[in-house]
Amino acid sequence: MQLSVIILNYNVRYFLEQCVLSVQSALENIDGEIIVVDNNSPDDSCSMMKTRFPNVKLIQNNENSGFPKGNNIGVAQAQGEYICILNPDTVVAEDTFSKVLAFAKKQSDLGIVGVKLIDGTGNFLPESKRGIPTPFVAFTKITGLYRMFPKSKIFGKYYAEHLDENQTGKIEILVGAFMLMKRDLYLEIGGFDEKCFMYSDDIDLSYTVLKAGKSNYYYHETTVIHYKGESTVKDGTYMKRFQEAMQFFYQKHFKVSVLFSAFMKVGIVFFSLVKLFQGQPKIKTPPKSFVLYSSSEQLANKLVLILQKKVVFHDLKTEKMVLSSLLKEGAGTEIILDNEFVSFKESIAVLASLKNKGFTFKIVPKYSDFLIGSNTNSERGEIIEIER
Template sequence: MDVSVIIVNYNSFKILQECLNSVFEHTNNRTIFEIIVIDNNSDEGDIRYALREYPQIKLIANSENRGFSAANNQGLEVATGKYILFLNNDTLFIEDTINKTIAFLEDFGKDSVIGCRLLNANKSHQPSVVDKDTLGNSFGENLFLYQFFKGVKKLNKYYYSDNEPQQPTKVDIVKGAFILCSKKIVDELYGFDARFFFYAEETDFCMRAADLGYNVVYFPRTEIIHLGGVATDKNLWFKFKNQSIAKIQIYQKHFKGMEFFLLVAFHYLGMFLRVFVYMVMSVLRLKINLFKKSLLYFRLLFIYPKNQFKNSI
């Protein structure tokens, strides 16, 4: 088996079906691949019925929502491919991205974690890479400075999104919508860290891969559409809460001492500022959704996740 494609799903059956159709349509038959779908206890219907037209797919139907990381690890347990592709269920292939990425990886000659170019639904560029957090870019993000200093990498963790590389480039983190690497790397990392329930799992994965000496590479010579937030945008509190928790968990796991303290402080300062910014904007623009965002950020000020990483190595 050349490639195991692992897709975690929760509801959004129609989007999942479109994703699967695009993979089958655009992947050349010279590549032998399997698709493993892990459903996290969807409640919009029967996942088996939704996948009735794809008998070749391996399905793992969970009786509870185990989170994104743990579900991906379930897929890894049954994966037989030389390469592993972690693919979001809200992605659409528009070309043979799997073969192009594997060909680059094998020509590159170095075992690496690869992410491709992501597009929005209208095929405009979507941020596909991000820098790992530092004191400088965290300060820039939380105080909105990155919006005014897009060309200053030390203040802008989204530097490569605003200054997109045209050639394969070593980066810190590739977005989790499409991550391809050898099963050797995944096994060495023991998959995803299941303590990350939703969000930041790719950040932790890429940081750990780099710590082991592997390259994380952005490969812009092939692209897929990433619809992004199709399920989570329906529940903004779930999205905001889990994004905040995951960010703090990254700090808990990967940073120590004064650096950890300042990163957390910048994070809460950023949320505090956003309470007032969105409140003022809601009044000026007469938009209720901005007022709701202000309230969500206010609620987040009172949430701090228990540190599960104190004794981890």
């Protein structure tokens, strides 16, 4: 088998459904498998998987054992030559895996491959590529120096600014939302360190791969949506675990002075509080208008009743999707993409093309009864249930 995709889920049933749909489409011409590991979700994630995807391997844990252990459990049952660690709040394009695998096979020193990630508004996520957070690099992050001098070789290392977002190349640290590597290498280095519950696990794995003499790569020629904020509610528990994760990484890999350790503790608390503040709910402004790209007039009529507003319907059976025409709609318009007629790759392209133009976006996953999307990467997204 060529590829095993490991999806660790906790309590994000709707995002998981969309994610698995996109992965199934991306594996259509690949000898691969999907393994969903559920960390004892209180929602109906598992019942949904059994009903919607009976042929997908589902592992149900009796406890929330954390990100590292959950993924290790999944990889232990994987059969693929390559594995891909994938967050449930992601959407891959139909050609994502074929492109990344082709790239991976060409590398003689392959460690981990990551891809270009965007959020639910189409904006690039800088954590797609990062540098090793040495004490100094962490200092530039905590103090905000990386923002003041983003192109500086000295201060721009945290987000690997030496490499443009549209440029493929070697980097040091990748994010756990999408990590593709050889299964043998994963097992050789021991997988994710289970001493860390979550948050610095991807940094630790990336760094361990580098220490094993391999190279990590950022690959920009495919784009994946990462909604973020879905698997984690940024509450007091989040802040505590984030602090513990950063302390775990430094204690494991770096020898630092007592003075610097004290500074880092203060910095971590400050950084955690910022994250906590970012995760607080904000007042949401409802869309002024809606535009639906579909070929289902029935769906258009249902959305009018549900949304209680006019829905401009573009029938893809008779017209093409012309994004430039949407600019006339103006800010405050929500674009709804029916995945039965608009591919995941096309949907991702729409988000990326219309970012920062005042639009919000929702996808209706194929054969599903809900709209899904996120208007910010710092809080949970929005689900609107419909009857198909």
